[in-house]
Amino acid sequence: MISGQRxxxxxxxxxxxLGSGVSALWNGAVSGVSxxxxxxxxxxxxxxxxxxxxxxxxPKSPGIxxxxxxxxxxxxxxxxxxxxxxxxxxxxxxxxxxxxxxxxVIGTGIGAITTIEGEYQKYFSTGDRPDPFTVPKIMPSAPxxxxxxxxxxxGISFALSSACASSSQAMGxxxxxxxxxxxxxxxxxxxxxxxxxxxxxxxxxLRVMTPTLCRPFSKDRNGMVLGEGAAVMLIETEEALAxxxxxxxxxxxxxxxxxxxxxxxxxxxxxxxxxxxxxLVDAGVKPEEIGYLNAHGxxxxxxxxxxxxAMRDVxxxxxxxxxxxxxxxxxxxxxxxxxxxxxxxxxxALRNSIAPPTLNWISxxxxxxxxxxxxxxxxxxxxxAMSNSFAFGGINSSLVIRKV
Amino acid sequence: MTDEPQVELxxxxxxxxxxxxxxxxxxxxxxxxxxxxxxxxxxxxxxxxMILMALEEQFGSYIPIDGPLTEAKxxxxxxxxxxxxxxxxxxxx
Numbered sequence: 001m002i003s004g005q006r007x008x009x010x011x012x013x014x015x016x017x018l019g020s021g022v023s024a025l026w027n028g029a030v031s032g033v034s035x036x037x038x039x040x041x042x043x044x045x046x047x048x049x050x051x052x053x054x055x056x057x058x059p060k061s062p063g064i065x066x067x068x069x070x071x072x073x074x075x076x077x078x079x080x081x082x083x084x085x086x087x088x089x090x091x092x093x094x095x096x097x098x099x100x101x102x103x104x105v106i107g108t109g110i111g112a113i114t115t116i117e118g119e120y121q122k123y124f125s126t127g128d129r130p131d132p133f134t135v136p137k138i139m140p141s142a143p144x145x146x147x148x149x150x151x152x153x154x155g156i157s158f159a160l161s162s163a164c165a166s167s168s169q170a171m172g173x174x175x176x177x178x179x180x181x182x183x184x185x186x187x188x189x190x191x192x193x194x195x196x197x198x199x200x201x202x203x204x205x206l207r208v209m210t211p212t213l214c215r216p217f218s219k220d221r222n223g224m225v226l227g228e229g230a231a232v233m234l235i236e237t238e239e240a241l242a243x244x245x246x247x248x249x250x251x252x253x254x255x256x257x258x259x260x261x262x263x264x265x266x267x268x269x270x271x272x273x274x275x276x277x278x279x280l281v282d283a284g285v286k287p288e289e290i291g292y293l294n295a296h297g298x299x300x301x302x303x304x305x306x307x308x309x310a311m312r313d314v315x316x317x318x319x320x321x322x323x324x325x326x327x328x329x330x331x332x333x334x335x336x337x338x339x340x341x342x343x344x345x346x347x348x349a350l351r352n353s354i355a356p357p358t359l360n361w362i363s364x365x366x367x368x369x370x371x372x373x374x375x376x377x378x379x380x381x382x383x384x385a386m387s388n389s390f391a392f393g394g395i396n397s398s399l400v401i402r403k404v
Numbered sequence: 405m406t407d408e409p410q411v412e413l414x415x416x417x418x419x420x421x422x423x424x425x426x427x428x429x430x431x432x433x434x435x436x437x438x439x440x441x442x443x444x445x446x447x448x449x450x451x452x453x454m455i456l457m458a459l460e461e462q463f464g465s466y467i468p469i470d471g472p473l474t475e476a477k478x479x480x481x482x483x484x485x486x487x488x489x490x491x492x493x494x495x496x497x
Contacts, residue, residue, distance in 0.1 A: 048466035207456050207469040222471040265449055301474040 006238040007178055008248035008404065011092070012344050013085025013189075015078040016229035016331045017053035021085060025231075025341065026348040029327045029356040030377045036214070036225050036332060041197040049209045053227035053332025054195040057114070067133045072146055073112035075230075079143040079191035080150060082232040086187070087151060090234040090246055097152025101240075103183035104157035105174045106144040106232070107166030107190035109336030109391075111159075112137050113199045143191050147232070155183045161336065164296075165257070166190055167231070168339025168389035168397035172255030174235060184240040189232035190340040200226070206265075208300055214333075215360035216297035216326035217304050217372040224298040227332015231340035250347045253384070253402040254283025260394025267303055267390050272310035275396035279386065280314070283400035288318045290400070291382035292355050294346045296390045297326020297372070298333055303390065305367040323355035323380045325373040330359060339389040343399055346387040350403055355380040411487035418483060421490070424462065425479075428454040438480040445479075465489040 014021060017035025018028035028035060035053040057074055064070045072080070092098070115137045122128040136142060141159040148157040156177060160170040167190020174188040194200075203209060203226055210223035235252055256278025260268040280287060296307055304326075311319055327345050334341050349355055354377050361374035382403070389397045413421070426433045429451045436445070447455075449469075456467050467473065472485035 048460065204466070205457060206453060207467065209468070210470070211466055211468060220471075223468045263449070299470075301470045 011086035011090025011234040013082035014231040045197045055228045073115045073137045075193040076143045078230040082230040100154045101184040102153035103155045103186040104144045104148045105170045105188045107160045107170035110194045111140045113194045162395045163391035165389045165391035165395040165397040166336035185236040190337040191230035192335045192337040193228045213360040214299040214329045216299040217368040218361040219365040227334040229334045248404045251402040254279040254400035257397045267306040269306045269309040273313040275398045276314045279398035279400045287315045292385040293324040294387040295326045296388045308368040325358040350382045424458045428458045
């Protein structure tokens with residue numbers, strides 16, 4: 001255990017429906033620009049829901065030799081783009097390997113569905129020649145391995161999959177690995193790109209998507225909106241950072257995670273609250289010291305009322321003064337990437353002293369927090385902040401960050 | 405369910421929907437009375453997803469699980485919640 005050592009975020013990268021880069025994401029979140037837009041898979045493949053915060057797939061590049069390092073699924077390619085931005089912001093020298101004490105932990109809920117769907121079509125329908133490199137593309141650890149190879153990170157590397165908590169838990173596990181002395185720095189985050197026809201229809205089946213607008217914590221909300229994206233960060237111990245002379249952006253201070261051990265789809269307020277409390281205890285931060293909370297806030301009836309109840313349990317009267325918002329109407333629910341994308345926003349909120357708004361909010365629902373920073377950003381003094389991720393399967397994860 | 409327009413379903417339509425609930429929800433038809441609670445019928449969230457999938461196939465309607473349906477306690481509540489989504493002339497999905 002590296003006791004007392006602070007662990008800093010020193011670089012961040014993001015790819016979302018707002019565009020490539022953290023600034024596109026943060027500007028969208030603050031100014032209330034949404035990446036949600038009409039989606040279609042063509043006449044042959046109709047859908048009931050017709051919107052999502054999706055990413056445009058680039059046309060297949062004929063220049064990439066099959067099996068070469070650039071021959072990856074889209075879910076890996078966006079993770080690599082986000083990692084490059086993070087390494088650049090951290091001013092990590094391009095020709096220097098991260099080395100033996102660098103870990104890579106990348107969360108994903110579903111993985112390489114673009115390749116899986118395309119290959120299934122070949123096997124079961126068209127009979128076209130299968131891609132001989134299907135396995136290295138679709139293994140859930142492909143994003144982590146590609147990042148490890150690109151930056152010469154030779155410590156522990158793995159994928160973490162826990163549905164919508166994947167990348168929040170990835171951040172937390174990287175924090176624990178570093179504290180345990182298994183690494184001094186880590187490239188960590190999440191990636192998700194599942195808006196293919198079958199991925200979209202699978203989500204439609206659960207009936208949790210809104211046919212209108214995603215409006216978290218609002219009266220008359222009727223579901224979530226899907227998104228795609230990736231966010232990756234470089235995190236380092238204060239000692240490792242001091243040795244190379246970089247600048248910290250924020251401290252990753254605490255992590256708490258619990259399991260409902262109950263229903264697959266219905267969240268449990270008590271266990272959500274325990275995850276938040278555990279993250280606060282781990283960070284050594286009192287509830288009233290939290291100055292902004294980026295909620296899981298999916299816009300479903302159940303999540304938002306359960307999360308509201310859990311936040312009341314944890315924060316008591318402080319909740320009425322605490323800016324809480326859900327930025328999912330902006331970037332969509334990016335599932336396995338959500339924890340990392342929303343942590344990027346939480347860190348930018350802390351650095352800029354601004355609480356981004358919850359879009360599309362109409363009026364208060366008596367079962368939810370009454371003031372989720374509706375529709376317009378708000379200035380806020382933030383010394384510490386929290387980000388929540390609650391997943392199907394009853395997996396709850398909370399992260400606490402602190403100003404440097 | 406305050407802002408949902410009230411839509412009356414014809415007896416034939418209700419019969420059709422009850423058939424779907426019986427089959428997809430694995431419910432005894434005799435117990436499907438208006439005041440029976442979904443809980444007493446053993447209709448859980450997963451059963452509701454199956455029922456809504458079948459309604460989509462039958463009527464071409466997407467019925468979100470969020471909204472009035474979340475609050476529905478009885479068979480009558482359920483019918484009232486889905487009624488605005490059931491079109492008299494089914495359209496292809």
